[in-house]
Amino acid sequence: MRLPTLTTCIFVVLIATNVNAQSDPLPSWNDTSPKKAIVAFVERVTTPGSPDFVAPAERIATFDNDGTLWAEQPLYFQAIYVFDRIEQLTPEHPEWKEKEPFASVLRGDMKAALAGGEQALLEMAMATHAGMSTEEFSQMVTEWLASAKHPTTGRPYTEMVYLPMLELLTYLRANGFKTFIVSGGGIEFMRSWAERVYGIPPEQVVGSSIKTKYEVRDGRPVLMRLPELNFIDDKDGKPVGINQHIGRRPVMAFGNSDGDFQMLEWTTAGEGPRFGLLVHHTDGEREWAYDRESHIGRLDRGLDQGPSHGWTILNMADDWKEVFPSETR
């Protein structure tokens, strides 16, 4: 067993003093109501003896990913990865030139490619994300992220994360929360970079998935990815995914679209103190402005019913001092 030495401890105490002197754990947030509500809630549930004290083991916070932790415009970044994979795989699939939605992707007509909605996206994801081992897939995603650039900002996708949310993740973990991603995105797609970018380990990522099969190939075991849907972690799938992976109800939940409605509903219907927040994309200058009519990240029911559920609606233009990290991470 390894425990801290006295020297380490004195060092920790010195650091702690320094951190307390710096004081603001959320410097990229304006001092408006969402920040105040978050800090007040965290202090309430972490103060020993408080009637609302929540034991550390129960401190679960869940975050949607697309539009909540990183951007999702002009379309989900994983959809862009799917399109890039289709172009890459076309030599092996000459039939795609005649077959929708693949043909539209190859013509560069993304709008037509997505006309079939989630079903079309799912079909393309399964055609391009299966047939390799889990380790090969993770490697491919890592390589793509190392060179791919966002179509309008030109930045790597992993720099299109929201700085205020990175601060929030750190703040919650410093207060004993376990932070989880609960996203409609692919679980293995996100796991390839979530630990590096968000500090969220693979076992705390919940997402949509295809089935895998265990095989021993030439004496070496592999998990092969099959073109068969396993689970869609969206809308009423989110509480199901939370229960399957986490097994207890979150204390805090953060989302940005109607796909997160049930996650917030499930979270805040629990007994004792609960917190729900929806990011409202209102900042057309620094990010994007969209809500009720958007084809991506539609937020309609949440705007209407969120306040009566006690959820905080974050107004990005007013409540965030910074949106993206200014420097390459």
Add this chain to the structure above:
Amino acid sequence: MRLPTLTTCIFVVLIATNVNAQSDPLPSWNDTSPKKAIVAFVERVTTPGSPDFVAPAERIATFDNDGTLWAEQPLYFQAIYVFDRIEQLTPEHPEWKEKEPFASVLRGDMKAALAGGEQALLEMAMATHAGMSTEEFSQMVTEWLASAKHPTTGRPYTEMVYLPMLELLTYLRANGFKTFIVSGGGIEFMRSWAERVYGIPPEQVVGSSIKTKYEVRDGRPVLMRLPELNFIDDKDGKPVGINQHIGRRPVMAFGNSDGDFQMLEWTTAGEGPRFGLLVHHTDGEREWAYDRESHIGRLDRGLDQGPSHGWTILNMADDWKEVFPSETR
């Protein structure tokens, strides 16, 4: 942010000294090769600068449950729960008196009830473990465990856990490991008591499951348990379940039957230092003696092939000083 004060730290250092003085973290283990192998491995992977050092985030240890953390004779304890539930529910299901395998259960003929193997058990589990909310189910299991007694020892099932394994869980966690259950048993059945009994939180329990459905009933959201199979976390399902829930390969894996073969195979095929151990039930006096021919927890292929994979085979009669905790926990 709350960090340790200097006083707390001095206290921790004093405790640490005391713990070091006591020294043996595995007092219920004899000083035979399995204990030596475990301690040597843990020291190897946790010593900074060691070529085999494993970063704390990668320290994942997975444990089978039935026959590895608690006993499984004369039959899986969850099967006994299924039988108790069948008797309890019979007034609502008069047809069971004529229908196998239910009729055998009601006659008290457990052997006939289980003649249909895992399929029969699954059918009975779905008939008795579905139709209620996840919270209602958890409450029912908790109530059952509070009064049910093991048929031969008369002890509560939660006292039929292996003391050496409780020590091992604590020892690994003290060395920065995250400990997971990866069992063929029901995920929600185990979660009802795993935190209290093993110190393993719900998010670190992987098991078999039925599907659940999110519903809002009278304004209150619930997850209803459906009589529909979701996942069987056994044999080649174990690496699949590990990947789905944990998302990285364990460094250590512990099992006791051929149902754990693939979990150990997947674990120890990884690069770098890996550790696999199979509990061989050889102690007919203090526990049970069974292996190649057993209808429960059959261990045959593992005995033959385990050593060539480098797995440790634990001989319960020789390697454990104590088997069960001597006092009520």
